[in-house]
Amino acid sequence: MVEAHAVPGPARDRILEAAERVVAEVGAARLTLDVVSQAAGVSKGGLLYHFPSKESLLGALAQRYVQSMEQCIESAKGGISEQDRSRDLKACIVGILGSDPRSKAMGAALLATAANDLTLLEVIRERIAEYHKELAASSADFARAAIVTLAVDGLMMRESLRISPFTDAQRQQVVRELLKIADESYR
Amino acid sequence: MVEAHAVPGPARDRILEAAERVVAEVGAARLTLDVVSQAAGVSKGGLLYHFPSKESLLGALAQRYVQSMEQCIESAKGGISEQDRSRDLKACIVGILGSDPRSKAMGAALLATAANDLTLLEVIRERIAEYHKELAASSADFARAAIVTLAVDGLMMRESLRISPFTDAQRQQVVRELLKIADESYR
DNA sequence: GTTAGGATACCGTCCAGCCGGTGCAGCCCG
DNA sequence: CGGGCTGCACCGGCTGGACGGTATCCTAAC
Numbered sequence: 482m483v484e485a486h487a488v489p490g491p492a493r494d495r496i497l498e499a500a501e502r503v504v505a506e507v508g509a510a511r512l513t514l515d516v517v518s519q520a521a522g523v524s525k526g527g528l529l530y531h532f533p534s535k536e537s538l539l540g541a542l543a544q545r546y547v548q549s550m551e552q553c554i555e556s557a558k559g560g561i562s563e564q565d566r567s568r569d570l571k572a573c574i575v576g577i578l579g580s581d582p583r584s585k586a587m588g589a590a591l592l593a594t595a596a597n598d599l600t601l602l603e604v605i606r607e608r609i610a611e612y613h614k615e616l617a618a619s620s621a622d623f624a625r626a627a628i629v630t631l632a633v634d635g636l637m638m639r640e641s642l643r644i645s646p647f648t649d650a651q652r653q654q655v656v657r658e659l660l661k662i663a664d665e666s667y668r
Numbered sequence: 669m670v671e672a673h674a675v676p677g678p679a680r681d682r683i684l685e686a687a688e689r690v691v692a693e694v695g696a697a698r699l700t701l702d703v704v705s706q707a708a709g710v711s712k713g714g715l716l717y718h719f720p721s722k723e724s725l726l727g728a729l730a731q732r733y734v735q736s737m738e739q740c741i742e743s744a745k746g747g748i749s750e751q752d753r754s755r756d757l758k759a760c761i762v763g764i765l766g767s768d769p770r771s772k773a774m775g776a777a778l779l780a781t782a783a784n785d786l787t788l789l790e791v792i793r794e795r796i797a798e799y800h801k802e803l804a805a806s807s808a809d810f811a812r813a814a815i816v817t818l819a820v821d822g823l824m825m826r827e828s829l830r831i832s833p834f835t836d837a838q839r840q841q842v843v844r845e846l847l848k849i850a851d852e853s854y855r
Numbered sequence: 856g857t858t859a860g861g862a863t864a865c866c867g868t869c870c871a872g873c874c875g876g877t878g879c880a881g882c883c884c885g
Numbered sequence: 886c887g888g889g890c891t892g893c894a895c896c897g898g899c900t901g902g903a904c905g906g907t908a909t910c911c912t913a914a915c
Binding site: 711 | 889890891892893
Binding site: 856857858859860861862863864865866867868869870871872873874875876877878879880881882883884885 | 886887895897898899905906909911912913915
């Protein structure tokens with residue numbers, strides 16, 4: 482059973498958050514309207530008011546994934562020098578892998594969308610393509626920069642599925658090394 | 669609708685294969701016994717003869733993931749010099765990313781398991797942990813080696829979800845660069 | 856300044872259909 | 886003859902979704 486967190490804030494956000502929690506805790510296949518509404522502390526009718534169908538809930542989850550990603554990256558930029566040419570790439574590493582709970586939720590949103598309707602991933606596909614276009618234009622070593630983003634993705638996914646093999650120390654080591662490779666790809 | 673491939677071979681394998689195809693084509697949420705049996709060209713009773721419950725099917729899918737992984741790596745070792753100290757790591761890159769259809773199916777198996785029952789991932793978690801232990805023992809630069817495996821995972825996952833942004837040329841470039849980083853992590 | 860009326864945000868119930876699973880009579884091939 | 890299926894009927898539970906109701910707030914006419 483997924484606990485009903487009595488988080489305040491607008492119901493819409495609580496529902497989305499609850500959906501991510503459900504996926505992370507019991508799997509995407511058990512993402513049902515009933516379970517989500519209970520986990521969000523909202524009646525089923527209330528859920529249906531905000532998301533008139535399951536598909537619309539999943540679509541919102543996909544968009545939330547994109548938004549969370551952008552937000553994480555944007556807020557991480559603050560901690561990196563503006564002179565650093567690999568700033569964007571480093572913000573991606575720190576932003577996504579730095580805030581643990583958020584990255585797990587993001588992976589959950591991605592999983593949920595993927596499991597239920599592959600066509601809903603289009604939003605995400607577009608955003609990733611755009612990001613890689615920027616990367617190709619700015620980096621000196623595109624392949625190396627791309628590998629960094631792939632590794633970030635891989636780690637995020639493994640942690641969402643709780644199959645990551647790293648100790649805390651190893652994880653830190655990996656993040657540090659990723660930052661180093663980010664530097665290398667802009668030299 | 670997922671086509672019924674009239675592949676020969678033992679029914680058990682055909683069913684597993686069909687399940688992977690269903691997940692890849694319509695998503696893990698629509699992995700139902702009816703759909704899988706139809707896709708495998710087997711009656712529902714026949715499916716239940718081989719896998720007495722859905723859980724047992726998913727468990728077999730998880731084990732198949734592990735097996736496929738080992739098989740891909742093992743067969744890729746043939747193409748790499750035995751003197752190469754990064755042989756295992758390189759085999760992981762070439763083995764998994766080299767055979768496109770297989771890697772997509774592997775991602776599908778992982779997705780299906782993750783979506784339906786997170787506890788079934790334990791087999792996979794164990795295998796990954798074991799692999800990383802070997803990696804930590806053999807490599808000179810563990811973090812860098814770990815990043816290579818993460819990137820391989822990330823690319824596999826993105827391709828399974830069809831959100832990979834790379835052109836064929838870029839993909840090749842990425843694989844080549846991964847091999848280079850593999851070398852670096854053993855110097 | 857009070858009251859009518861509409862929009863917003865939600866509740867609770869009901870239902871048709873799908874899903875996993877059972878049971879079983881048969882058939883086909885070695 | 887018997888193991889490995891097929892084909893089919895059936896079931897109970899769960900799922901997505903429809904629907905009618907309701908409490909709260911905003912607006913604006915009187």
